[in-house]
Amino acid sequence: MPALSSGGLAVLQADPKEYQLEFFREKGFTRRRCRIGGEYFWTLNPEQEHCNDAPCVEYYFWNIPKKVNDLSIAEARRKFIRFFERNGHEFIEPRPVVARWREDLYLTIASIVVFQPHVTSGVVPPPANPLVIVQPSIRLEDIDNVGLTLGRHLTSFEMGGHHAFNYPGKHVYWKEETVRLAFEFFTEELGIPPEHITFKESWWEGGGNAGPSFEVTVGGLELATLVFMQYRVTDGGYEPIPLRVVDTGYGIERLAWFTQKVPTAF
Numbered sequence: 001m002p003a004l005s006s007g008g009l010a011v012l013q014a015d016p017k018e019y020q021l022e023f024f025r026e027k028g029f030t031r032r033r034c035r036i037g038g039e040y041f042w043t044l045n046p047e048q049e050h051c052n053d054a055p056c057v058e059y060y061f062w063n064i065p066k067k068v069n070d071l072s073i074a075e076a077r078r079k080f081i082r083f084f085e086r087n088g089h090e091f092i093e094p095r096p097v098v099a100r101w102r103e104d105l106y107l108t109i110a111s112i113v114v115f116q117p118h119v120t121s122g123v124v125p126p127p128a129n130p131l132v133i134v135q136p137s138i139r140l141e142d143i144d145n146v147g148l149t150l151g152r153h154l155t156s157f158e159m160g161g162h163h164a165f166n167y168p169g170k171h172v173y174w175k176e177e178t179v180r181l182a183f184e185f186f187t188e189e190l191g192i193p194p195e196h197i198t199f200k201e202s203w204w205e206g207g208g209n210a211g212p213s214f215e216v217t218v219g220g221l222e223l224a225t226l227v228f229m230q231y232r233v234t235d236g237g238y239e240p241i242p243l244r245v246v247d248t249g250y251g252i253e254r255l256a257w258f259t260q261k262v263p264t265a266f
Helices: 022-027 073-086 111-115 140-145 175-189 252-260
Strands: 030-033 040-043 131-137 157-166 198-206 209-218 221-234 237-251
Touching: 022 175, 073 131, 073 157, 073 175, 073 252, 111 131, 111 157, 111 237, 157 175, 157 252, 175 209, 175 221, 175 237, 198 221, 209 237, 221 252, 237 252
Parallel strands: none
Antiparallel strands: 030 040, 040 198, 131 157, 157 237, 198 209, 209 221, 221 237
16 A cells, blocks of 8 residues: 555655566566655666666766667557467557547546546456557647757647556556566567666556556656556555456657657757
8 A cells, every 4th residue: 555644645655665576576676766756666777776767867868778679659569469469468549639538637648548447447358468559649738848858748638558457356557567567568579788777666546436557767768658557546545356457558659759769850
């Protein structure tokens, strides 16, 4: 459970054990603390002093070698979908950006919103398990940052998500497999040298659910967030939910931007 303050409100800090994975030990990752922002992260570079994410560092991903040609957004989308299809995920068509199935949200802000609240609460089964989807999304709070971050924020964006829904007595996959898939996608599909990939410990919540997460950063740019959804957000903090949901978000435009290595994503 996340820590609680004396007033009962949740402090967004998960148990450090949530982030200790056999995958990291197997590959030789070490846990370090960002000297600027203070967040903990996992890296193959024992000399790394920062979390590899803005604003702690400026973008430098265009100086990192890659082994793939420049990708358009359509090509990045296709590469993402095909990778996860090869790894046992069924492709699901995206849903509208107007979240008509929600009473508490007007817009689809992430791919997991497609499955909230009915699938994530266990009321109905998912259309596939595991699945992959590329969902057009809109976040109004991002609009003021459009242009200021050179492309990290857009008026609308495509979120690539691979999701797994773990029921009591029916395990699909969880943290180890999720992080391994991300590592393989970035190293094998995009050709990113492993020593440039950082997994930053974080916490995510949205659409009424929450859980510990890793932000995958390369050269100052966050390329993906890997969320392990296991709580429902309440007025007093968090309550465990029976399902453990793998909720990932890969920025399709950012993947294309990374491969093109141009000053902005526009």
